[in-house]
Amino acid sequence: MSKEIWRDPDGGREEYDRLKGILMKYNVPEVQGKELEGRAVSIMANLTLVEAKSQWRQRVLGRLVTLLIFGAVILAFYFLWGKGLPMW
Amino acid sequence: MEELGLIKEALSGDRNAAQALVETHYQLVFSFILRMVADTQLALDLTQDVFVKALARLRTYRGKGKFSSWLLSIAANRVRDHWRRAARQPGGANVDVFSLAGQDDFTQESVEREQVRLALAQLSLPQREAVILRFYHDLSLAEIAQVTGANLSTAKSRLRLGLINLKELLGGEGNV
Numbered sequence: 001m002s003k004e005i006w007r008d009p010d011g012g013r014e015e016y017d018r019l020k021g022i023l024m025k026y027n028v029p030e031v032q033g034k035e036l037e038g039r040a041v042s043i044m045a046n047l048t049l050v051e052a053k054s055q056w057r058q059r060v061l062g063r064l065v066t067l068l069i070f071g072a073v074i075l076a077f078y079f080l081w082g083k084g085l086p087m088w
Numbered sequence: 089m090e091e092l093g094l095i096k097e098a099l100s101g102d103r104n105a106a107q108a109l110v111e112t113h114y115q116l117v118f119s120f121i122l123r124m125v126a127d128t129q130l131a132l133d134l135t136q137d138v139f140v141k142a143l144a145r146l147r148t149y150r151g152k153g154k155f156s157s158w159l160l161s162i163a164a165n166r167v168r169d170h171w172r173r174a175a176r177q178p179g180g181a182n183v184d185v186f187s188l189a190g191q192d193d194f195t196q197e198s199v200e201r202e203q204v205r206l207a208l209a210q211l212s213l214p215q216r217e218a219v220i221l222r223f224y225h226d227l228s229l230a231e232i233a234q235v236t237g238a239n240l241s242t243a244k245s246r247l248r249l250g251l252i253n254l255k256e257l258l259g260g261e262g263n264v
Contacts, residue, residue: 020223023223025204026123027201031118032115040111043136043140046140047144
């Protein structure tokens with residue numbers, strides 16, 4: 001690779017373009033057409049899975065919180081009056 | 089449909105709009121990650137993670153700045169997270185540097201491509217980020233700072249040091 005390429009007394013835009021020219025030699029493959037569509041579909045499927053997991057976690061957490069509150073109320077009645085739940 | 093419209097549709101649960109967003113920005117995210125990790129399969133996996141995370145948290149996109157920059161910041165975080173985890177495993181963090189893809193042609197073009205790829209892979213992670221965002225994605229310094237979560241002067245110094253190191257690695261002379 002030419003050593004001259006790094007020399008630019010003025011710098012600025014010209015230097016930027018020159019550096020870009022060197023770096024752009026490292027091109028990457030284009031993902032397009034059917035492959036792109038396939039990747040996008042796969043991402044959407046993964047997203048569905050992640051959302052389902054998150055909803056399931058929230059549901060379980062919600063039930064746990066409800067159970068804890070219910071248990072705390074029963075315990076409160078038990079320790080305050082020693083009678084368990086009131087019978088009204 | 090314009091980008092903001094697609095985002096709104098995706099937020100209201102339209103899967104086609106979400107998929108269109110993925111298809112529009114896939115190459116941007118994939119090319120950034122591939123240049124960061126220098127491994128195609130890993131880049132594909134990380135790109136998938138980035139989009140799943142981005143779409144799951146689409147509500148957090150406030151519309152400030154470009155959507156592409158927001159995606160790139162998630163990608164940059166995901167790559168950093170990957171290297172952090174890899175660093176904990178013996179020898180894991182250095183995988184990218186010399187893992188040459190199966191080169192079976194030695195044309196001038198392919199040799200130069202490999203030179204640039206290896207030089208980039210030898211930069212530190214923050215410097216590599218700055219150089220890639222500046223030269224491959226044409227981001228301004230302010231945008232680089234936003235994407236990497238650094239302040240402006242840090243982004244500037246990372247870019248400058250990155251270019252100095254790149255010059256040495258590519259065998260250049262003089263000031264960058």
